[in-house]
Structures are given as structure tokens and as C-alpha cells.
Amino acid sequence: MAQIISFGEVLMRLSTPGFSRFEQARQLNVTYAGGEANVSAALAYWGHDTAHVTRFPDSPIGRAASQYLATHGVDTSHIVYGGPRMAVYFLETGAALRGSQIVYDRANSSLATIEPEEINWDEILKDAKWFHWAGITPALSQGAADTLLNGIKTARKFGLTVSGDIFYRANLWKYGKKPSDILPELTAGTDIVIANKENILEIFGIEGNDFVEASVNLQKAYPQVSKVVDTKRTSISASHNLLRALLWNGKELLETADIEINPIVDRVGGGDAFIAGLIHGLISFKDDQKALEFGVAASALKHTIEGDALISTEAEVEAIRQGETSGRIKR
Amino acid sequence: MAQIISFGEVLMRLSTPGFSRFEQARQLNVTYAGGEANVSAALAYWGHDTAHVTRFPDSPIGRAASQYLATHGVDTSHIVYGGPRMAVYFLETGAALRGSQIVYDRANSSLATIEPEEINWDEILKDAKWFHWAGITPALSQGAADTLLNGIKTARKFGLTVSGDIFYRANLWKYGKKPSDILPELTAGTDIVIANKENILEIFGIEGNDFVEASVNLQKAYPQVSKVVDTKRTSISASHNLLRALLWNGKELLETADIEINPIVDRVGGGDAFIAGLIHGLISFKDDQKALEFGVAASALKHTIEGDALISTEAEVEAIRQGETSGRIKR
Amino acid sequence: MAQIISFGEVLMRLSTPGFSRFEQARQLNVTYAGGEANVSAALAYWGHDTAHVTRFPDSPIGRAASQYLATHGVDTSHIVYGGPRMAVYFLETGAALRGSQIVYDRANSSLATIEPEEINWDEILKDAKWFHWAGITPALSQGAADTLLNGIKTARKFGLTVSGDIFYRANLWKYGKKPSDILPELTAGTDIVIANKENILEIFGIEGNDFVEASVNLQKAYPQVSKVVDTKRTSISASHNLLRALLWNGKELLETADIEINPIVDRVGGGDAFIAGLIHGLISFKDDQKALEFGVAASALKHTIEGDALISTEAEVEAIRQGETSGRIKR
Amino acid sequence: MAQIISFGEVLMRLSTPGFSRFEQARQLNVTYAGGEANVSAALAYWGHDTAHVTRFPDSPIGRAASQYLATHGVDTSHIVYGGPRMAVYFLETGAALRGSQIVYDRANSSLATIEPEEINWDEILKDAKWFHWAGITPALSQGAADTLLNGIKTARKFGLTVSGDIFYRANLWKYGKKPSDILPELTAGTDIVIANKENILEIFGIEGNDFVEASVNLQKAYPQVSKVVDTKRTSISASHNLLRALLWNGKELLETADIEINPIVDRVGGGDAFIAGLIHGLISFKDDQKALEFGVAASALKHTIEGDALISTEAEVEAIRQGETSGRIKR
Amino acid sequence: MAQIISFGEVLMRLSTPGFSRFEQARQLNVTYAGGEANVSAALAYWGHDTAHVTRFPDSPIGRAASQYLATHGVDTSHIVYGGPRMAVYFLETGAALRGSQIVYDRANSSLATIEPEEINWDEILKDAKWFHWAGITPALSQGAADTLLNGIKTARKFGLTVSGDIFYRANLWKYGKKPSDILPELTAGTDIVIANKENILEIFGIEGNDFVEASVNLQKAYPQVSKVVDTKRTSISASHNLLRALLWNGKELLETADIEINPIVDRVGGGDAFIAGLIHGLISFKDDQKALEFGVAASALKHTIEGDALISTEAEVEAIRQGETSGRIKR
Amino acid sequence: MAQIISFGEVLMRLSTPGFSRFEQARQLNVTYAGGEANVSAALAYWGHDTAHVTRFPDSPIGRAASQYLATHGVDTSHIVYGGPRMAVYFLETGAALRGSQIVYDRANSSLATIEPEEINWDEILKDAKWFHWAGITPALSQGAADTLLNGIKTARKFGLTVSGDIFYRANLWKYGKKPSDILPELTAGTDIVIANKENILEIFGIEGNDFVEASVNLQKAYPQVSKVVDTKRTSISASHNLLRALLWNGKELLETADIEINPIVDRVGGGDAFIAGLIHGLISFKDDQKALEFGVAASALKHTIEGDALISTEAEVEAIRQGETSGRIKR
Numbered sequence A, B, C, D, E, F: 001m002a003q004i005i006s007f008g009e010v011l012m013r014l015s016t017p018g019f020s021r022f023e024q025a026r027q028l029n030v031t032y033a034g035g036e037a038n039v040s041a042a043l044a045y046w047g048h049d050t051a052h053v054t055r056f057p058d059s060p061i062g063r064a065a066s067q068y069l070a071t072h073g074v075d076t077s078h079i080v081y082g083g084p085r086m087a088v089y090f091l092e093t094g095a096a097l098r099g100s101q102i103v104y105d106r107a108n109s110s111l112a113t114i115e116p117e118e119i120n121w122d123e124i125l126k127d128a129k130w131f132h133w134a135g136i137t138p139a140l141s142q143g144a145a146d147t148l149l150n151g152i153k154t155a156r157k158f159g160l161t162v163s164g165d166i167f168y169r170a171n172l173w174k175y176g177k178k179p180s181d182i183l184p185e186l187t188a189g190t191d192i193v194i195a196n197k198e199n200i201l202e203i204f205g206i207e208g209n210d211f212v213e214a215s216v217n218l219q220k221a222y223p224q225v226s227k228v229v230d231t232k233r234t235s236i237s238a239s240h241n242l243l244r245a246l247l248w249n250g251k252e253l254l255e256t257a258d259i260e261i262n263p264i265v266d267r268v269g270g271g272d273a274f275i276a277g278l279i280h281g282l283i284s285f286k287d288d289q290k291a292l293e294f295g296v297a298a299s300a301l302k303h304t305i306e307g308d309a310l311i312s313t314e315a316e317v318e319a320i321r322q323g324e325t326s327g328r329i330k331r
């Protein structure tokens, strides 16, 4: 019955407390998170009915992960269980001139070993409105790529809006396929593309001297694409960033002002919070500029919260969107 | 035997660790604090003999609260026990563009249900020098308002200096009285009034285009008032503020420079620390300008300390007052 | 769509870490729990679709409580929001010869101030199978009692099985009614009654020299009642208890052996885990003896887990029921 | 104005969390405690006006120690400041067959370097009723021994009851004096002596085949001594002990039954809690047997509480004295 | 230059704090441990020069693991770096009737993907005296099995004593070989075999009605084997165990008395501590009975210490061996 | 066999968690650190074979200190055991305008009571390349000063490079000698001197209007000195500093740009990290300017890490040296 469905890997996140280095930590904070699930979590806090689809090992650890997602209000009833292991990532939080550090241990995870027939997309998507995916999923394995492609095709069949975070890191593709082998077909079924100019040029072999030219050419090649969106981060230090975003809607380039974040509490998941805010804005406001600003405000707010997920009310994000960033006490 | 007596509600303070949101916290830090008690606590650390008067439930929680106040060196022997419950406030500490958030749960507390005859003001105040109150107390209930009025009248009888923090939030007054019904009589017995222009105009129906005019007119209406004091906060973000203060002493307007605080560790209790610093300065320095500066220095220092109470030595505050804010290590 | 529905107050539980006394604690562990919700939580971990109905303040604290219940897999979509405050209880865990200590602060809670029309029982119960309530709810207020009575009547209308934990402490009834004014009507609609002989005699004015006689007479007076159940605890110390249970099913008295628990990690919620186990057994096994044993095993296991809720698999409880209590490592 | 005055060293107690070994601990729990101060702390929780006399360094650490004692309700106004350093002890808590381990670092402490004229015993003791000392103090230094002797003489002058815990470990005496050089004169001014048979024989050169004979002979040599008291501990393991006590009051030997403690949370300070309970009993009950039992009950309860100090109500101890050790929950 | 060399996998150990279940933990304690490394760690605390050989990923996590082993005083200079990932195990500590639970995630670890030529056994073993291995290593992969076999052969070449912990769980062997394919050749080069009767019968196809018969027959088939050793655990509950051991030295069966442990702090690594104690005893005492008792004492002591490794002095273990298990405080 | 040898006191460091004041802390973080050991620790993380020489008490605390140093990869085999106590320092970390505060308790430590013959410098230094000392050691006692002088002379004999951190605080010298009595002889054997102009003028009675003049004159008086190095810190607040350094190499004055650190996590040990970086640079780069920059980068990075020791890779420091201070996430 959920309206917004996300699909992707959820990892156990093991982060050192405070600013400890891996060598120092005798405790690690544990949560469970993943880019697409983070989008569903943020949207659930704003009142949307969201469900996340993934695959966990059938073990106490898999059950704990599922319980954790439920805490955010995300429907976990379509998660399937099986496969060898939980994907893990280790996070060491930086400060000032020392950047944060992430070590992934996700090979051979339960999602990477999924078989497409394990997910009944017809049942999951038939009454839904929105489907969200990201470019990391097809990098995991052929099974994950095929499962995702089925999802996108089913979403198209039922008329959902599809958003895709074209996240491109060539060194993640280790099972024999290249991004340009698979991402084009996925993008062909996608309405809202989150990508920067460099992604567009490299993945799709498209030309363009700037973000607008690349977006225009992307739309020509993939007519389902209605909007192309990108975020820009100015990194003064690990503790001090500026954020803004761009959106090409086929007619005009919309931009936001920079929002300053100082100090940053936890910047992981900031991009996912942006996408959640954008989706919320597009659904609720019918105003691309306002949706884009809501996305940037959501992303900025995420940077002040420990963990991957944006835990907030819609009113909190809207206040930031309207420029209320003075941080006064609310009583 | 204490020289400085404060009266007011003390709440259990339950704050999320670090920058956690309420939804995330599986532990809460617990202390016990209240605006007037915070003044007595800060003064005790500087060597004053202070006592706080309040009412706690006769329970392990009430006893724990009293033990906690004693840790600050505040005399707790005049606290009375009875009534239904400990007042509570929940605190979530913000960072950067996310403000802190406070949720109060103080209705029907042991202090709100006090009967005036429970406090023997004659005994408490007869050898004291200073009495401090705040505008939140008469908002709690008729019993609390009456008990406070008795205290102020007794303080006048014994010739104490009386300071009042005219803290005005109309929505706190729920038992049928309005601030303008009660605060005027309390103010009539008060020497040092902490209030801003807006408070003065709204509560007392006094006119004035600026702080000085409002203060002059307040003194005309309430001749016991010898000084009117206000603080000004510039909030760049939840982590970065500037502080300064103003004092009208009947003859001239004194002002301080801004002190910058970045990052803020905990800004709750900053106003109380200012009042404590001001009282210490007025008692010890006989110099309004220096007292005002000592108050702002105390308030700034409080922002770097977790918890409502300013834990410091007089020398630490005095160094800041003299401009030593470079934060070098002391060995 | 949930099959098992519970109704009752959920309190913020603030417990001192380890074996700290209230005077020592500078942190408190926070969870959210209540007798009836604990039943739904335990059942959800065993795969039942459960929903809890209650009323929370419309505040960050109320939202955090709801999120917390969702972590257990309990459906929170029928919780209503409003009213003044979250009920709270403070817990200090004892050890050896020092008993645990609980301080309640639940007066004037959001559930105590509920109006019966706030809950749409028809919608909640129409497709369900089981309804669970406890005797603490009608003690809170007339509104809570009326809301519960509506629930029981609706459950009867739709043919649900109703279980009631006749929890009797006279000093909790403060709004003018006595247990004997209200509990009889609630019991009249109940199938499974959890109560000891003393409760039965005092509340219903029923006679009986032992548990069986009292149960037989209760059934005569309340023909809907099909089973009467009681637990017996032998308390050697705060750390070392024995547990067993009795069930009168209208034909015979069933009993279990004692299970020893040493050391106890947290005994709060042990009775609720018993009821959850009993309900699970009655639904799944169609065997009163086995259901009773499953209840005692569930209760014993709960004593080894921090927090009010039993977090377990069905297989874990079943192994204990079958006598596997040697605590060997599972790999 | 305090009625009960204790004198002795207070040490910073640094204990490993849980059952960690020193090599494992990356955090240490910190409190401030000492045998004589523990007696005053326990008595203050039962409503006695107690003051502790000691010497702390004039540093943030000395101030923190003093604040900590105040938390227990002990009057700290007679503490003097000066000297080189805070005494420290490190504690590793054992379990089962592994005993706890204490490492002292107390040489050259602020109390060891005290000069007798720093303490104005006349002012401190003139309105008091009871003075308590222990045999560790004269082992520290000649200055500490002389200061204590002055205290005992002043107590005698003003007619106080004097209790002395004759704590004898020869290897602590390092400044040239032996226990038998100094303890006799201190004991000559003492009413209540806590000592075992071995202490009596070795320190005073007194003969006796058992505790009663030794006590009788001690009284002959030191006629001020009215009672001799001893505790007996059966140590089954670090987690499981039995406690009882003996008292010779000049006429008869009184004994208590064993109290079992299992598991032990923290046994440090158990002897001090016994003395506090005994003093409370002698003052309040005028019944040696009941006082002795109250002491054993207080000591047993202490074993369930983290830290050196017994934090309890009189009612809690009295319930244990009357045999209520089943550890049921108090609500 | 180390005298005692161990070889085997080291895993990141992630354990829930206190007795938390996996679903509850928001922090996990992290250490690094493995059966063979635990032996070297315990021996290093007793003054032996020990080195552990393993393979870690060349990442911050691999470096942290190596630093951690160094803390125990184990030489880490022969560890090699490479391969895909750190092996992990998750631990939930049980209490009373709830057993502890371990979830392994060790497939495809850096050690499982080792190539035999990565370890220069000649250099490592040429000046050493003892080599220790366990049966889990050949279960990991052919590469691990081959590397181990090289180590045993090299140890024989240089005349080291070889001990092997014949740890048999059939379901761990997943790369195509069975225990009976590989363990015989490894055992042929081993002097001290730790195994129970069932292991001997199943792995080697040897007959025997009891431990002695099986041991005698094992020695016949594998003449290098000089001693066969086994431990026996009586599990009363997860918190209460008894331990003893048996040793067949070719001539007689030696046995120890039971040692009781109650409560158990952490039983993981108890078997490794036994082996360490046995090795220490065989090297230092030249007395099989005393060595066996030292092993059981070491194992019992380990059960009182958090973490896999026994952190102790030789004197502490020896005192337990001599029966001093009363747990008195050491000062 | 270590190549780089440091000598000096290691203290137990007890720091308040977060920004807590001493009065607030109920836990203290514990590590073991000292200026010279910090240099060896940082160098070990970059792959150098380093050993630290010091003296610890022969106690569990001394053993824990030694284990802790081993965690950094520092060889601890030349540490000697004996003497009365572990030196301690207490640290309270400041923020914004509140500076950090250090309280030392190091008198009469095991190192202060060392006898020169306890250290066999010939064995320790005969195969080494570098010896590092600091000016705090000769301030401790005659024994410590003599032991250090022996070390420097032995280092000269074997042709090591000697670096000395001329750390001058007159009030630390309490055993009868003045800095100018002892530091000149130590400096005469030193190649690399870390000192500022004021140190040079006061200790050596040397003249000079600026750092270069003072350095030139120092080299004239002490011809072994080849380089003089100094760091400059701009302290905007306790949380915000700028760092740079100067080096006179006998021919030219080298300088670095400022590196900004905001916020500072822990600035203690920042000077030691600079020296480690400088030593690493001088050994590895043969380029004074690059070595100086590497030192400043290492020092800046240390400010972002909790604890005295710089835990880092060479690549991390080198990236900062090259200007990469934007703090982006490393994956």
C-alpha cells in the first residue's frame, strides 16, 4: 500500500564515536542505511507512505537491520531474506582539515546475490506512485541489475514517476559489465535524473559544454527524462561546507543560493536527503524552484544530524528553505 | 545563614547526548536546573553563600534533585517536600542551522501546587542580603504567585536587594491571571529589573521609543527600581552567537562590546549566568560598567559548558571580562 | 489489517544505567513501554500482525514514542495524537537483596485525557482476531475507561477473542470510581482472564477458598470467561527468581514446573511476556498446557533482556519450553 | 553546626567500568571517597547533620572533590586547602573467582602534609555530638597523627562520643612510627572501637584467646572504651559473600545472623557502611543488638551499590534488618 | 625472534554491550581476536615472546587489527597485508537461561584468500620453539590449508614443539575438501593434540570406547603425537559453568577437579586460554598434572574477563590453580 | 633493533569527556602519553622502528601504560620497572573562549626517581640512528638529568643524530638546579634544537634581536647544533588556531605558510607531532623546507585527533602538506 517505493542495498554502518580514528575505537556506533533507503526514511518522517525493497540475510543481523528501517516508519514488508551476508561500511568522521573516511565491505552481500524472481514487482508497485533507484545497484551484480531493470519496467507499466540517482564510480563495477552497458537502459525508463555533467558525458557518450547542454542532449536521447538535477558542494573543510543545486526542467535552468553549514555533524546521506526533499517538493508543491530549494534545505539539515537518515519534520525543512538558519531555540 | 536567596522552579533536565534528535536518543543526560537556581549555583562557585527555595516531590526523584543542587554548593535546607511531581524539560541540542529544541512538561508540578504558608520567609530572609526571582514563577499558579509575593515583601521588610528577571511569555499563564495582573506588584518591590523594551511596554502599559525611554518611565512608575538591564544576542547560527548587554542606572546607559562564542557547547542557562555575573559585580565591584561586563563574560563562558549551570571561578570570568578570549591552555 | 490489537497507556521509561541509584545517575536509558504494548511487541517478533492503540502528545516526544514502538514491528497507524503530556516512569534496577524501584509520573497523560470518540474501534477491529486490555486503563480516568469499554464491546460485536489482565491496585483509582464499579462490565466481555485469587475475590465480590474455586465462581458469574490464568513468582532475591503458572480452563487446573532465572537482567515486563506467550500458544498450538508453558518460557526469557519488551524468536522460547535452559552458545 | 564529625583522607577513586581490567580500560569512573567520609555520607542520607574534615589541594581537582562530597549532603565547610596533591586509588572490580584489585597512590598527599594548626577543632567540635576516626590516618604522617590526636582530645573536652576504626596494616606506616607508638594514645580517648582480635593483640600487646577475652582486656587497659565491635565476612567468591558482626558491650557478646549478598555490585566501602549503620543505631535506637543488626544490614545494602558510599534511606536499611531481602520491586 | 608462533585467522569481534540483543544495540564493542592469536596473547602477558602470523586487508581496518594485537604484547611483524576483507564475528552475550549467540561473517577473508608463498616460514620459525595451529584454518580454503601445512612441516624441520587444536565443525568446510582429507596430514606433524573422543573418531576413522582408548589409538596411528588433551564443561546456565580437563600423556590419564565460575562475564576464548595455560605449563613446569591444572585455572579466569583474550599475570593463574578462588580484594 | 629512540616521562592522561569541566566528570578518558613518547608513536605509524625508554612502577598501572605504548607500534622492551608511582596529568578540554586546563601530578614519579645505571644506553643505542629528548626531563630530578646526559653522550659516541625539544618552564625545576645549570651541556651534544628566541636568550645567556640572530649565536656557542626550529601558533580561540614554523639551517631561514584548524578536537601533543613530522622529513626527504612543511602538516592533523598521539599515515600528512585541506570524504 506504500506510495513511494525505493530499491537498493542497505548496509550496516559502523562508525567510530565522535572523531575517533579506526585505531582508537573500542566501540562503534551501529545503524543500517543505504542511499535509496535514506530517501524513503526522510520521506516517511514527512508523512509519506514509503516502502523499501532489499534483501537481507536470514539471521539476527538481517532481522536487526529490518527492525531498524521500521524505526524510520518505512514499510519493511517487501524485504526478502536469504543470501550470505549483510553489506557493511565503516565510517570514521573527520573534522577541520581531516576528511571523513569510508571503508566498504559489501562484496557478496545478500542483495548482490539476489535472483530477479525473488521480487514480485507487480504486487509491490501496482498501487504506488513513485519509484526511486540509484546507479550503485547495477554495479553490484548481474542479478541486482536485472532485478532493478524489472522494477523500472514494472514502474513504467503502472505509470509511476521514476527517479534515478546516476551515481557513477567505475571501480565499483567488478562483475564484467561497464556502466555504459547497463545504465542507458535504466535511464530510458526514468523521469527524474540526478547526475552531473561529467556523469552524463561518460556514461551516455553524450556531448555538452556545460550542465544545460548535457541535460538537453540527454533529454534528446532519452525522451522519458523530464528533469535533470545536480548539487554543488563547496568544501572549505570537513566541518564547513556550502551547498546549492541546479535543475534543468527542459525549459529553464533553476538554481538555488548556497546554504552554509558550520559545523557539520555528519555529512553522509546529505545527497540522499536532497533527493528526498526534491521528491517531496515535486509531489507536494508543483513548483520546480521551490522543490529544488526544499531539497537543498533538507540536505543542509541532514548535515547537522548523526546517521545517514534525515530525521525531521516538513516544517523544519520549510523554515530553512525560507531562510531561517539562525538556529534560535524552539520552545 | 545564606546571604543570597533565590526562589523558583527546578526542573529535571533530560537532554539528548551530543547532537542527537529525540527520535534517536536511547540515553538522556539528566541534571536538575531552573533559572533562579542557576543564578544561585553560579554565585556559589564564586564563593557566595547562596540558598535556593523551591518545592520538590517527597520521592527518590525529589531527593535526587536536591542532592544535585547541593553539588553546586547551594544550600538546600529550605527546600520543602510535597506535591505531585517533578517538573521536567526535554532538550535536544542543535548545531549550525538547526536550533535547539525544548519540550516542557511542568504542569501540576510540586512548586505549582505550593501553598504560601509552606515557606517561612521570615526565617529564610532575616539575615540575608539579596533576593532573586523571575517572571516564570507567577505564571505557574496562584499559589506560586502568592508565595513569591510574600517573599518579595519579606525581602523589602528586611532591607534586601531584590532582583527580578521579568521573563514574559503570555502563553505560559494558564490559571486565569495575566502577566499584567501580577507582575506590577512584584516589580514594585524590586530594585534590579532585567527586562527588554518590549516586556516593559506590554506588561506595564508603559510607553517609550527605546530601551532608555522605557526604563525611565518604568522607574517613574516603580520608584524602587534602581537599574534596568537587558542582554542582546546576535544569532549567526545555533553554534555561533555574539552577546552584549545594556544597563540603565537612572543616570546613564551603559553598554558592553560583543563577545563572540564559536562554537557554542550549550546555550541554555546563558541568561541566568549573565544575571549571576551582574549580581556578583554589583555586590563586589560597586561599578555598574564592570558589573555589566562581568555579567556578559559569565554568560559567554556559560555557553562553553554543558548543563544549565555556570561552573567557574571568579578569576576565569574576570579574565574574559578583560578580553582574554584566545583560549590558550592553562597549566 | 493487524490481527491482534492491544490498547493501553505507553510510558516513557527512564531507567538508571546498570545498578545505579537515582541519586547517582547522570544518564538515564530511555525506551517507551506499557503492559499492553509489550504484549503486542513480543507477538510481533514471533510474526504476528499486531497493532497498538493509544494516545500520545502531538510533540517530538510523542513522535519518538511512536517511532520506538514501530521498531518492534508493531503497527502504530491507529495511535491518536493530542492531550497534554507523555506518561513517564522512572526505574532503578536492584540487585541481590536490593529490590528495583519504580516511580510513576503518569497523571494527566494524553491517554488519561482521551475522549471515547477519538478511537474508531469499528475500523480498527473489524478484520482482527484478538483484543487485549489490562486493568490499569480504567483506573486512569472515566474517558479511558469508556474508551476501553467501547473497544471490548466492538470486539465482541466482531467476534474477537478478548484477553484481560485484571491488574488491581486500589490506590491507582483516583477519579472517583472504584475497581468494582467498572471492572465487572469489562470482564463480562472477556474470554481469557489473567488474575489471581485475591483479585477475583476483591473486585467481583466472588467467594472461593483457592484459585480453582474462585475461577469456577468467576465463570458462573461471567459466562464469557473461558479461561482464568495466574502466575506465581518465588523471589529469592532481586537477582534470583523462580516462575511458574496456573490455568483453569473450565475443566481442569493445568500447572507448569518452575523455571529458575539467575541472574535476572531486567524483570519489568515479565508478566506481559507471559501473556504474549500464552496468547501465542492459544492461537498456534490449540493446547492449553503447551500454551501455558510457552507463556512461562517467554516470561523467563524476558527476565534476561534489558527493557520491557521481549525481543525473541519463537524458536528460542520453544527451546526453553522444552527444557533447554543450559545457556550454551549458539553459533 | 554539624552533629557528627569525621576526619580522614579522601581519595580520588578511579575504577574501571564493569569488570574491565586496568589494561583494557579506556575510561575510568571517578568519584571521591575515604573510609571516614563514607561514614558521614551514609549518615547524611539518613538525615544526620554530618561534616567531614580533610585537606585537599587548592586546585580544580581539590574543588571537584569537595563538590562531590557535598552531593552526599555532607558539610564541606571545614575542609582546608593546600599541599601538593590529591590522594588517588585505582580499582579494578573482580567477579566470580577473580578478586577486585586496588592500587593506592596516596603518598605525599595534601592530608599527609597537613600541619596540626590548620584545623580549628574547638570551633568544629564545640557543638557536635560524635567524632569518628580511623587507624589509617596516623599511618600517613606525623602531621596527620598529631592533627587526629588534637581532634580526639578536643572531642573528649566537649564530651563527644568518639568512634575509631582500628584499621591496621603495618606496611602503611612509613614515616618512622609504628602502630603501637601511636594507636594506644588515640584509643585511650575512644568510646567505640571497631577492631578484630588480631588487631587488639598486635597493636596493644593485649592477650586474649578470643574476641571476648581480647575485648575485656582492652577495656581494662583503656577504660574509656565502652564497646568493641567486629565484622565477619565469608567470601564464597568475589560475587558472593556472607556478612555478620559481633559486639562486646562490656557485659555480653551480641551477634547477628549472616546476610547473603549475591551478586555483589561493589564491595568497597562495605565496612564503612557497617560503621555508619552502627553509629546510627547507637544514636537512634539505644539498643545494641538492633544497632549491630542495622550496621550489618547497611553493609549488605552497600554491596549492591556502585561506589564507596551507601546511598539509602533509613527505611530501606531497616527493612533489610527485619529480614526483607527478597528484592521485590517497590512501586 | 619470537619463541612461540601461532597462525590463524583474526576476526573483528563486534559484541553488543552488556546483555543487549542485536536488535537493541546502537553501539557494538570492537576488538580483534581469533583462537590461535588468543593463545599468543595470553602467553605474552605471562612474559613469553610470541608472534602471530595471519593476513589482513591493506586498509585502515587491517591496520587497526594489527595495532590491537600489538596491545597484548604479541609481535605483529610477520603479518602480511592483502586480500579483500577482514573476517568479522558478531557476539550477543547471554545470561541465565539465554545462551550467547555468535554470527560469523568470515567468507572470502584476507586469510582465506592467502597464497602459501606469502608466508616465509623458514624465517619466522628458524629460531622459535613452539608452533600452534587450529583445525579451523584448513576449513577456510585450500590456500589456508596449504599455508598451514607448510608451517607445520617447517616447524618439524626446525624441531619445534607443535600443538594443534583439532576443532571440528563439518559445516565450515565449503571449498570441496572434508576434514578427513586434510586434518590427518596436519596431525601427523603435531605433538600436542587438543581433541575430544568424538573428534578423534570422526576425523581419523579411529576407534575407541572412551577418551583413553581413542587417544591410545590416535598415538598408534600418528606416532609424533605425545599428548592428547580435552576439556569438559558443565553448563548449568549461560552464567554458571564448571570446568575441568583430561590429559593422556601416553602413560596415564591425568584429570583435574572442577572449577566453578559464577557469574560468567564472557566465556568466548575460554578454550584458547586453556591451551595457553597448558603450553605455559608444559614449557615452564615439566609436570603434566600441574600444566593441565594451570590450563584449567587460566580458562576459568578468562571467563571473568570481557573479550577473547586472557589478560592476567602468571601469579594470578597460579593462585587459582592452588585453589584460591574466594575472590578477596588484592591491595 | 629500533632505529629511533626517545627518552622521557610518560604520564597517565586523565581527560574529561567532551567539554566537561572537572567538577562535572563522572568518567575520565585514560591514555598514556608524554612529549618524547608522542614523537616515537607518530613515527611508528609512518613505518619507522621506534623505541621509547622510560621507567614505570612495577604495578598493574605500569603494565597498562606499557601495553598502551605498544598499541602505537612503539618498542617497549627497554622500559624499566620500579619506583613509587605513575606520573599523572588531568586534562579538561576547552572550547571557544574557554581554554583547556591541565593539572599535573608528576612529582616523585618512577622516572623522577630513576638511577642512571638502570638504563643500558650502549645496548639500546648501538644500532640506532636517532635519539630524541626534551627539556622537561632534566627538570624532574638529578637522576633523570644524569640519565639523559648519559643517553646523549652515548648517542654522540655511536654517531646518532640527536634532537632536543628545549622546553623551558622555570617553575618546574624544583630539586635545586636551574635550567642554565644543565641544559647547556645537553644542548652541546644535540644536532637539531627546537626552541624559540626567548628560550635561547634565557637558558644560554645568548644575545639576539630575532630568531635568526639568536640561532646564529647559538650555533657559534654550540657547534654541534646544525638546525634551530620554532613553531608559531595564532590562537583565535580554543577551537580555532593557525600554525606555522621557522627553521634556521645555518644558511637560511625557512618558513611555512599558516595552516588553519577549525575546529580543534584536541591540541595537546601538537608540538610533538610537529617534531615527529620534522624528523620524518629530515630522514626521508633530505629537504629542509619540505621537512618543515611536513612537520606543520603533521601538527595540524594532530589537532583533529583525540589524545596526545598523532595516529596517521604518511600519505595523509603529505596530502595536507601539499595543501589538500578541504576535508572531502575518502572512500
Ligand SMILES: [Ca+2]
Residues within 6 Å of the ligand: A015, A016, A017, A018, A019, A092, A093
Ligand atoms: Ca562519528
Ligand SMILES: [Ca+2]
Residues within 6 Å of the ligand: B015, B016, B017, B018, B019, B092, B093
Ligand atoms: Ca546535548
Ligand SMILES: [Ca+2]
Residues within 6 Å of the ligand: B044, B047, B048, B049, B073
Ligand atoms: Ca560556599
Ligand SMILES: [Ca+2]
Residues within 6 Å of the ligand: C015, C016, C017, C018, C019, C092, C093
Ligand atoms: Ca538498569
Ligand SMILES: [Ca+2]
Residues within 6 Å of the ligand: C044, C047, C048, C049, C073
Ligand atoms: Ca511482522
Ligand SMILES: [Ca+2]
Residues within 6 Å of the ligand: D015, D016, D017, D018, D019, D092, D093
Ligand atoms: Ca567497576
Ligand SMILES: [Ca+2]
Residues within 6 Å of the ligand: D044, D047, D048, D049, D073
Ligand atoms: Ca541533612
Ligand SMILES: [Ca+2]
Residues within 6 Å of the ligand: E015, E016, E017, E018, E019, E092, E093
Ligand atoms: Ca557483551
Ligand SMILES: [Ca+2]
Residues within 6 Å of the ligand: E044, E047, E048, E049, E073
Ligand atoms: Ca614480552
Ligand SMILES: [Ca+2]
Residues within 6 Å of the ligand: F015, F016, F017, F018, F019, F092, F093
Ligand atoms: Ca576531552
Ligand SMILES: [Ca+2]
Residues within 6 Å of the ligand: F044, F047, F048, F049, F073
Ligand atoms: Ca613498525
Ligand SMILES: [Ca+2]
Residues within 6 Å of the ligand: F035, F268, F269, F270, F271, F272
Ligand atoms: Ca606538548
Ligand code: NI
Residues within 6 Å of the ligand: A068, A071, A072, A309
Ligand atoms: Ni532510525
Ligand code: NI
Residues within 6 Å of the ligand: A240, A260, A262
Ligand atoms: Ni563560513
Ligand code: NI
Residues within 6 Å of the ligand: A031, A072, A307, A309, A311
Ligand atoms: Ni535513523
Ligand code: NI
Residues within 6 Å of the ligand: B068, B071, B072
Ligand atoms: Ni552540579
